[in-house]
Amino acid sequence: FAMIGFILGYGSLSTDSKPTFKHSVPRITRKPPQLNPTTILSLNESSKSVVISVDIGTGSVKAAAVTYFGKILSRSNIKINSYTHQNTQNTLGWSEQQPESWFSAVSRALFKIESDLIQDSIPFESIVGICLSGHMQDLILLDSNGHVLLNGSAMMYNDTRAVEEARRFGNQESATALKPKLEWVKCHATDDYHKTKHVLFGAHDYIAFRLTGHCV
Numbered sequence: 534f535a536m537i538g539f540i541l542g543y544g545s546l547s548t549d550s551k552p553t554f555k556h557s558v559p560r561i562t563r564k565p566p567q568l569n570p571t572t573i574l575s576l577n578e579s580s581k582s583v584v585i586s587v588d589i590g591t592g593s594v595k596a597a598a599v600t601y602f603g604k605i606l607s608r609s610n611i612k613i614n615s616y617t618h619q620n621t622q623n624t625l626g627w628s629e630q631q632p633e634s635w636f637s638a639v640s641r642a643l644f645k646i647e648s649d650l651i652q653d654s655i656p657f658e659s660i661v662g663i664c665l666s667g668h669m670q671d672l673i674l675l676d677s678n679g680h681v682l683l684n685g686s687a688m689m690y691n692d693t694r695a696v697e698e699a700r701r702f703g704n705q706e707s708a709t710a711l712k713p714k715l716e717w718v719k720c721h722a723t724d725d726y727h728k729t730k731h732v733l734f735g736a737h738d739y740i741a742f743r744l745t746g747h748c749v
Contacts, residue, residue, distance in 0.1 A: 582661045585646060589635050589667030589736035591616055591689070596642035598650060598660075607649035611638040617686075626693035626708070629686040632673055632739045639740050663744070667736030672714045675731040679742070682725040687739075688714050 581600040588595045590613070597608040615634035619627040650657075670690040674682040681687070688694075695713035698720070699706045706713055711734060719726045731748045733739050742748050 581659070583650075583655065583659045584662055584664055585643070585660060586664045587639055587642065587666070587737075587740065589639065589665070589740060591630065591668060594635065594638040594642045596639070596646055598646050598655075606653065606655060607646045609642040609645035611642045611645075613638050616689075624694070626696065628689040628692040629683075630671075630689055631685050632681050632687050632736070633685060635667075635736050635740060636743045639743075665737040665740055667740070669735040669737075670709065670711060671733075671735055672711055672718070673733040673735075673739050674718065674725060674729045675733065675742070675748070676728045677730040679731075679746075681739075682728055683718070683722060687736075688718075 581602060581604075583601075583606065584599050586597050586599060593613055594611045595609070596611075598606040600606065613630070613634050615631040617627075617629045619625075619629070650660075668690055672688040672692075676682055691709060692714065693708040695710075695717040696708045698713035698716040699708040699710065701716070702713060715726075715732070718729075731742075733742065733748065738749070
Protein backbone atom coordinates (compact mmCIF):
# COMPACT_ATOMS: atom_id res chain seq x y z
CA PHE A 534 0.00 0.00 0.00
CA ALA A 535 1.27 3.47 -0.73
CA MET A 536 0.09 4.65 2.71
CA ILE A 537 1.74 1.78 4.63
CA GLY A 538 4.86 2.07 2.51
CA PHE A 539 5.15 5.74 3.39
CA ILE A 540 4.81 5.05 7.14
CA LEU A 541 7.18 2.08 7.34
CA GLY A 542 9.67 2.97 4.60
CA TYR A 543 9.05 0.10 2.16
CA GLY A 544 9.86 -0.14 -1.48
CA SER A 545 6.74 -2.23 -2.08
CA LEU A 546 4.24 -4.50 -0.36
CA SER A 547 2.20 -7.30 -1.90
CA THR A 548 -0.38 -9.67 -0.45
CA ASP A 549 1.34 -12.46 -2.40
CA SER A 550 4.89 -11.93 -1.24
CA LYS A 551 7.05 -10.62 1.57
CA PRO A 552 7.80 -6.86 1.70
CA THR A 553 10.71 -5.46 -0.27
CA PHE A 554 12.54 -2.75 1.65
CA LYS A 555 14.36 0.34 0.46
CA HIS A 556 15.92 0.60 3.90
CA SER A 557 15.48 -0.84 7.35
CA VAL A 558 12.21 -0.16 9.14
CA PRO A 559 12.64 3.00 11.24
CA ARG A 560 11.64 3.28 14.87
CA ILE A 561 8.94 5.84 15.54
CA THR A 562 10.61 8.46 17.72
CA ARG A 563 8.09 11.26 17.30
CA LYS A 564 6.33 12.12 20.58
CA PRO A 565 2.78 13.53 20.89
CA PRO A 566 2.82 17.28 21.39
CA GLN A 567 2.48 18.58 24.95
CA LEU A 568 -0.83 20.39 24.77
CA ASN A 569 -2.54 22.90 26.99
CA PRO A 570 -6.04 24.41 26.54
CA THR A 571 -4.64 27.42 24.69
CA THR A 572 -2.74 25.18 22.27
CA ILE A 573 -5.81 23.03 21.64
CA LEU A 574 -7.94 26.04 20.73
CA SER A 575 -5.30 27.36 18.32
CA LEU A 576 -4.63 24.10 16.45
CA ASN A 577 -5.67 23.96 12.82
CA GLU A 578 -7.83 20.92 11.95
CA SER A 579 -5.54 19.83 9.10
CA SER A 580 -2.45 19.78 11.34
CA LYS A 581 -3.69 17.03 13.69
CA SER A 582 -1.83 13.75 13.79
CA VAL A 583 -3.63 10.61 12.60
CA VAL A 584 -3.30 7.03 13.90
CA ILE A 585 -4.55 3.97 12.04
CA SER A 586 -6.01 1.39 14.45
CA VAL A 587 -6.60 -2.22 13.38
CA ASP A 588 -8.31 -4.93 15.44
CA ILE A 589 -8.22 -8.55 14.21
CA GLY A 590 -11.12 -10.61 15.52
CA THR A 591 -12.13 -14.16 14.69
CA GLY A 592 -15.08 -12.95 12.62
CA SER A 593 -13.89 -9.69 11.14
CA VAL A 594 -11.18 -7.03 10.95
CA LYS A 595 -12.12 -3.56 12.12
CA ALA A 596 -9.99 -0.55 11.24
CA ALA A 597 -10.23 3.18 11.75
CA ALA A 598 -8.27 6.36 11.11
CA VAL A 599 -8.44 8.58 14.19
CA THR A 600 -7.05 12.05 14.89
CA TYR A 601 -5.06 12.99 17.98
CA PHE A 602 -8.30 14.26 19.54
CA GLY A 603 -10.37 11.18 18.76
CA LYS A 604 -12.18 12.29 15.61
CA ILE A 605 -12.85 9.29 13.37
CA LEU A 606 -11.89 10.10 9.78
CA SER A 607 -12.60 6.68 8.30
CA ARG A 608 -13.58 3.20 9.40
CA SER A 609 -13.99 -0.23 7.82
CA ASN A 610 -15.21 -3.68 8.83
CA ILE A 611 -14.14 -6.67 6.73
CA LYS A 612 -15.49 -10.17 7.37
CA ILE A 613 -13.15 -13.16 7.83
CA ASN A 614 -14.45 -16.43 6.41
CA SER A 615 -11.78 -19.01 7.32
CA TYR A 616 -12.78 -19.95 10.89
CA THR A 617 -12.91 -23.74 11.27
CA HIS A 618 -14.02 -25.70 14.33
CA GLN A 619 -13.59 -29.41 13.64
CA ASN A 620 -15.12 -32.19 15.70
CA THR A 621 -14.60 -35.39 13.74
CA GLN A 622 -13.21 -38.47 15.45
CA ASN A 623 -9.66 -37.58 14.44
CA THR A 624 -9.93 -33.83 14.95
CA LEU A 625 -11.89 -33.53 18.19
CA GLY A 626 -11.41 -30.10 19.74
CA TRP A 627 -9.58 -28.64 16.76
CA SER A 628 -10.15 -24.94 16.12
CA GLU A 629 -8.19 -23.33 13.31
CA GLN A 630 -7.98 -20.24 11.19
CA GLN A 631 -5.69 -19.30 8.30
CA PRO A 632 -3.46 -16.32 9.15
CA GLU A 633 -3.40 -15.43 5.46
CA SER A 634 -7.13 -14.71 5.75
CA TRP A 635 -6.32 -12.19 8.51
CA PHE A 636 -3.83 -10.41 6.29
CA SER A 637 -6.23 -10.43 3.34
CA ALA A 638 -8.93 -8.82 5.49
CA VAL A 639 -6.47 -6.29 6.95
CA SER A 640 -5.33 -5.40 3.42
CA ARG A 641 -8.89 -4.72 2.30
CA ALA A 642 -9.60 -2.70 5.46
CA LEU A 643 -6.51 -0.55 4.95
CA PHE A 644 -7.29 0.01 1.28
CA LYS A 645 -10.69 1.37 2.38
CA ILE A 646 -9.02 3.68 4.92
CA GLU A 647 -6.47 4.82 2.35
CA SER A 648 -9.17 5.57 -0.20
CA ASP A 649 -11.15 7.65 2.29
CA LEU A 650 -8.10 9.67 3.35
CA ILE A 651 -7.19 10.39 -0.26
CA GLN A 652 -10.77 11.44 -1.01
CA ASP A 653 -10.71 13.84 1.96
CA SER A 654 -7.28 15.22 0.89
CA ILE A 655 -5.63 14.15 4.14
CA PRO A 656 -1.86 13.84 3.53
CA PHE A 657 -0.01 10.66 4.47
CA GLU A 658 2.47 12.87 6.34
CA SER A 659 -0.18 13.33 9.06
CA ILE A 660 -0.19 9.58 9.84
CA VAL A 661 2.14 8.90 12.77
CA GLY A 662 1.63 5.15 13.23
CA ILE A 663 -0.44 1.99 13.09
CA CYS A 664 -1.86 0.38 16.24
CA LEU A 665 -2.61 -3.37 16.14
CA SER A 666 -4.73 -5.48 18.47
CA GLY A 667 -6.22 -8.94 18.14
CA HIS A 668 -7.04 -12.28 19.72
CA MET A 669 -4.19 -13.96 21.60
CA GLN A 670 -3.08 -17.41 22.78
CA ASP A 671 -3.10 -18.64 19.20
CA LEU A 672 -0.17 -20.78 18.08
CA ILE A 673 1.29 -19.65 14.76
CA LEU A 674 4.42 -21.39 13.52
CA LEU A 675 6.58 -19.89 10.77
CA ASP A 676 9.40 -21.53 8.84
CA SER A 677 12.64 -19.80 7.84
CA ASN A 678 10.91 -18.26 4.81
CA GLY A 679 8.06 -16.81 6.85
CA HIS A 680 5.50 -19.35 5.64
CA VAL A 681 2.84 -20.58 8.06
CA LEU A 682 3.28 -24.25 8.96
CA LEU A 683 0.56 -26.73 10.02
CA ASN A 684 -0.94 -26.57 6.52
CA GLY A 685 -1.13 -22.79 6.68
CA SER A 686 -3.27 -22.78 9.82
CA ALA A 687 -3.06 -21.31 13.31
CA MET A 688 -4.17 -23.27 16.35
CA MET A 689 -6.73 -20.88 17.82
CA TYR A 690 -7.07 -19.76 21.44
CA ASN A 691 -10.01 -22.14 21.98
CA ASP A 692 -8.33 -25.17 20.39
CA THR A 693 -8.46 -28.09 22.88
CA ARG A 694 -6.78 -30.91 20.97
CA ALA A 695 -3.82 -30.92 23.41
CA VAL A 696 -5.77 -32.51 26.28
CA GLU A 697 -3.29 -35.34 26.87
CA GLU A 698 -0.32 -32.97 26.64
CA ALA A 699 -1.93 -30.66 29.20
CA ARG A 700 -2.36 -33.54 31.64
CA ARG A 701 1.37 -34.26 31.48
CA PHE A 702 2.07 -30.72 32.64
CA GLY A 703 -0.29 -31.02 35.60
CA ASN A 704 -3.52 -29.35 36.60
CA GLN A 705 -2.17 -25.83 36.13
CA GLU A 706 -2.12 -26.17 32.35
CA SER A 707 -5.25 -26.04 30.19
CA ALA A 708 -5.48 -27.72 26.79
CA THR A 709 -5.89 -24.23 25.33
CA ALA A 710 -2.55 -23.05 26.80
CA LEU A 711 0.40 -22.51 24.49
CA LYS A 712 2.81 -24.99 26.10
CA PRO A 713 0.52 -28.04 25.62
CA LYS A 714 -0.26 -26.91 22.08
CA LEU A 715 3.43 -26.72 21.20
CA GLU A 716 3.96 -30.13 22.78
CA TRP A 717 1.11 -31.49 20.63
CA VAL A 718 2.87 -30.18 17.53
CA LYS A 719 6.11 -31.81 18.66
CA CYS A 720 4.37 -35.19 19.06
CA HIS A 721 1.90 -35.14 16.15
CA ALA A 722 3.42 -32.79 13.55
CA THR A 723 7.10 -33.49 14.08
CA ASP A 724 8.26 -32.27 10.66
CA ASP A 725 6.60 -28.89 11.16
CA TYR A 726 8.00 -28.68 14.70
CA HIS A 727 11.56 -29.03 13.40
CA LYS A 728 10.93 -26.58 10.53
CA THR A 729 9.74 -23.90 12.96
CA LYS A 730 11.89 -20.76 12.99
CA HIS A 731 9.48 -18.35 14.69
CA VAL A 732 6.57 -18.84 17.09
CA LEU A 733 3.87 -16.16 17.23
CA PHE A 734 1.11 -16.01 19.82
CA GLY A 735 -1.55 -13.70 18.40
CA ALA A 736 -3.22 -12.45 15.23
CA HIS A 737 -1.72 -8.97 15.67
CA ASP A 738 1.77 -10.53 15.91
CA TYR A 739 1.30 -12.12 12.49
CA ILE A 740 -0.02 -8.90 10.94
CA ALA A 741 2.94 -6.98 12.39
CA PHE A 742 5.23 -9.55 10.76
CA ARG A 743 3.50 -9.22 7.38
CA LEU A 744 3.61 -5.42 7.51
CA THR A 745 7.23 -5.08 8.62
CA GLY A 746 8.98 -8.35 7.76
CA HIS A 747 10.04 -8.66 11.41
CA CYS A 748 8.77 -10.95 14.17
CA VAL A 749 8.24 -8.88 17.32
